[in-house]
Amino acid sequence: MRQRPLRNRTWGNLPSELSEFVGRGDELDGLERLLGTSRLVTVTGVGGVGKSRLVLAAAHELEASGTPAEQERYCDGVWWAELSCVRDPAYLEFTVAEALGLTDHTTRPLRTVLTEHLAERRLLLVLDGFEQLVDECAVLVRELLRRSPGLRVLAAGRRPLEVDGELVFPLAPPVAEEALALLASRASALDPAFEVTDANRAALIGLCERLDGIPLALELAAGRLRALAPEQVSARLADRFALLTGGARGALPRHRTLRTAIGWSHELCTPPERLLWARLSVFAGQFDLDAAEYVCAGRDLPVESVLDLVGELLTQSLLVKEETPAGVRYRMLETVRLYGAGWLESLGDAGRLRRRHRDWYMGLATWCELDWFSPRQREVAALVEAELPNLRLALECCLDEPEELHLGQYLTGTLWFYWAGCGRLTEGRHWLDRTLEHVPGPEYENSRLKALWVLGYVAALQGDPVASMSALYECRDGAARTGNPVAAAYAVHRLGCLALVSDDMTRARELLGTALERYREAGELNSNVLMCQVELAMSLAFLGEPAGALSLCEEVREICEERGELWTKAYALYVLAYAALDAGDTGRARSLLTECVEINHAFRDLVGLVLAIELLALVTVTEGHPTEAAVLQGAAEPMWDGVGLRLFGSGYFNAPRLMCLERAGELIGTEHYAAGARHGRALSSEALVERALRGPQPAPAAALPRPRTMPTRTAGRAGAGADNRKPAGSPKGEPAG
Structure with a gap:
């Protein structure tokens, strides 16, 4: 049996593995081999069979310990796009762009932005939970692969994408020993006193067999092993099989078994727990306790009871608790959420809960707008x-x-x-x-x-x-x-x-x-x-x-x-930095600009960031580092493509860039300047910001005088020549993200 250690993220945006990944060694090896021969591999299987965990584990393997060939193949990272919460096709491209950390302010179609971003990159894009948008996702993946020769896609869903060149990797439930190891791992995490013994081993194996080894079903069953002996769990499960047999005509037995496992867990919940489960299904993705209390509480579910009920749902593995930059949050596995949504519809309460949900988030947006102007x-x-x-x-x-x-x-x-x-x-x-x-x-x-x-x-x-x-x-x-x-x-x-x-x-x-x-x-x-x-x-x-x-x-x-x-x-x-530079105080200008860069990067303010980088390049060449200035200028160029109109078409805003280009070119020549700019264009935004905050490392050329004071009024536009340059007290007409 193969057990994978938890790994820290090194590059890309892979979510952390919050629990031990148990078994699946052969599947991991096979999946990694397929990715070596195909640019699109799709892991398919019934809901709850472990598709998401498998592709996440494979992605972490490739990210952290890939072979030299794999490291070269994915030199631009391994990126994770969670699609299970996306139901409207209009958000598919937004979600993929967000996953890639892509910011674009232009009016260009977002698909064009994605294809241009990926065109010259070599990376692995993992798409998880696409089945509700399978047609739209297939079209997007086909176009991205066609236009991006260095892209590979690893997808996980209940059905294939049916895109040319796709290799399908059907995922079956784990073998008996791995299923038992998973059940034991999850049960001991909930109850440290739990262990597999000679006395309970046969009952536990029988329980795994009745659940067909489906990981989600095993995790739900593990929650009940805190209160019941394995034999009791098996007996109750047998009763629920008889009660909840059925499902869609022609559905796979394992699919019916999974619904049985969830339905059994639902039956074992108290009425208040079932009601909260149903009402929590109105949330998309994560939510916090305050939101749950406002949206879900009522006369039949007192607000003071919600915290305890959330705790019970966590204990039964029906909710997942996550630590995020926004604090402690909760989410439901999608299969569990859909089951609750069905019950909410049957209760005739879905419309009212959606309006409660809307009202909460209108209030949250209002308070956030007020808090934006605060620490x-x-x-x-x-x-x-x-x-x-x-x-x-x-x-x-x-x-x-x-x-x-x-x-x-x-x-x-x-x-x-x-x-x-x-x-x-x-x-x-x-x-x-x-x-x-x-x-x-x-x-x-x-x-x-x-x-x-x-x-x-x-x-x-x-x-x-x-x-x-x-x-x-x-x-x-x-x-x-x-x-x-x-x-x-x-x-x-x-x-x-x-x-x-x-x-x-x-x-x-x-x-x-x-x-x-x-x-x-x-x-x-x-x-x-x-x-x-x-x-x-x-x-x-x-x-x-x-x-x-x-x-x-x-x-x-x-x-x-x-x-x-x-x-x-x-x-x-930014304005103060330009004034400091114009007065010859490059040290103060650099200090002000590095703080500006740090803030703009933290808020993903692309326009503010690129303008600060361009002025920092002028500071850098003035300090006597023309090659480093060329690198910074080169890094700014592709960022402008994401903004839209370069420098707003303005002669005023263009002045720092033109002066840096002229002064650096005079010192190192156009050929060396072009080489530095090419190096800058290859930098990621994170690498660029790290470099800008660190400052130039090579020994400087001869120190230069401060920039010549530029005329304040000219008739020409940007690029018309050196005499047409204008001061850039600040190169920005509006803040942007």
Whole structure:
């Protein structure tokens, strides 16, 4: 029998193995051999047979101890995409992109982004739980494999994908000894006093045989061995077989056996435990105790009982407890969740529970928006990331009910900080467009106005000025019609941002100044207001008024540090770094920029990160490290492809890049510069950030004077020549994720 030790993740995004992987040595070896000969291998089998654990164990083997050939074959990592919670085909590509750590702010189709990202990479992509989207998943996998010669896919589902070149690996239940070892392992984890003895061995083997060795059934049975002897469990199981025989006509016996095992566990639950099981099925993916108490409690299930009932479901292996960056969370295995969902439908309570679920996540989004402007900003980002499947489900619930469409507009508008601040522009645009297709009654106008200015914001960051301007003008006019001064301020603010990234600095200064005055009149103070102040500072810097720009940004920095706000602070740091560089203080400029890079990377703020890297490259060449500057500039280039319009098409924002290119080229020549840039383009974002924070290592060339002060006004656009460069007090018109 082969037992695999738990391994730590080294690269890629594989989830940790939370319990010992028992047996399956022959299957692991066979699966790894197939992956050596085929670019697509699909593990198939009945629900609960252990497909997910097998592919995870195989992925960990390849990641941690693969042969030299395997290490070369997967030199860009082993990546895990969990698809079991994805039910709408629209989210399939989002989920795969998220799994790959891919951030893109453009209006390009996400499938195009995926294919371009994978085109020159060599990696293993693991797709788990695709069966509910088998047709859509097959189309996606076919296209990714066709366009990405270095990609290999390992999939796990109840049926094959039926894609050309696919090798199917049918997974049977483990052999008798391995089934017994698994049952013993899980039972002893729940009860340290449990052990296999000569006295109980035969009964345990008989129990494994009755459950056909299916791992999920064994884990459910292990929960009962705490209270019952093996003979008692077998006797009760025999009764349940007689009671729950059946299932779909023509279904495999093992499939009926699995349902029997789950049904037996359901029958052994107390009525309150069964009710909580059914109600918990409304959650998608993970959830926390607070959510469970709000959504599931009622007169027939007191809120004070939920914690104890959750504990009982954990004991019976019907819930899984997980430690996450967002704290302790719970989830149901999908087969268990579906069984509970069937009972909830039979009770006629599914609609009410979905609305309770929606209400909880609307409240959670509201509190997260408030907490975004606080020291909990990082925690908020982690929480919304963990709750994204449930937030999607809540948005779908809003769209399903015509009389509640305004709630969808409110929810997607409230999540502006996540769409813009955490690298989710594409998904935010998806929801904003969907919810704004509908016009609710005039009594819900404020929800629509908020969604409109958020759409204008997101579209501007994506380089889509037409859609942005259309949404912002509609918001401005609606705010004037309904007397909503806050919505009016946001509309003017975002129109000022459009002017900023379009090089119309005079208009940008006017609009941003007006917006700032309106925010103050309305008593509004949050990350948006502070960002407006930073953007006003940018326009002043571009117009040759550095003193005013520095004063504004120092004030923003002070407020951010007082409130614990990080995201907006990063952009104030950028402006201050440029001023330090222009004054010849490269040490201060580097210190400010490394903090800026660290914050932007933590929040997945792609635009903020790439702009900070480009200015850091100019600092680096000024310090006398032209080759390292070329590497940083090269690393920034593919990042711009994910942003959309490179440097917003702006001459002002392009100045640091052009100056770095010129000065580094003068020192090391175009050939060496190109070689450094090629090396930079091959870096992952994690490697780039680590390199930027570490600083240049080689001995510097001759120290250089600070950059020449650049003219503040020119007629030309970016790339027109050295005389057309402009200062970049801050190269950013809007924060983005």
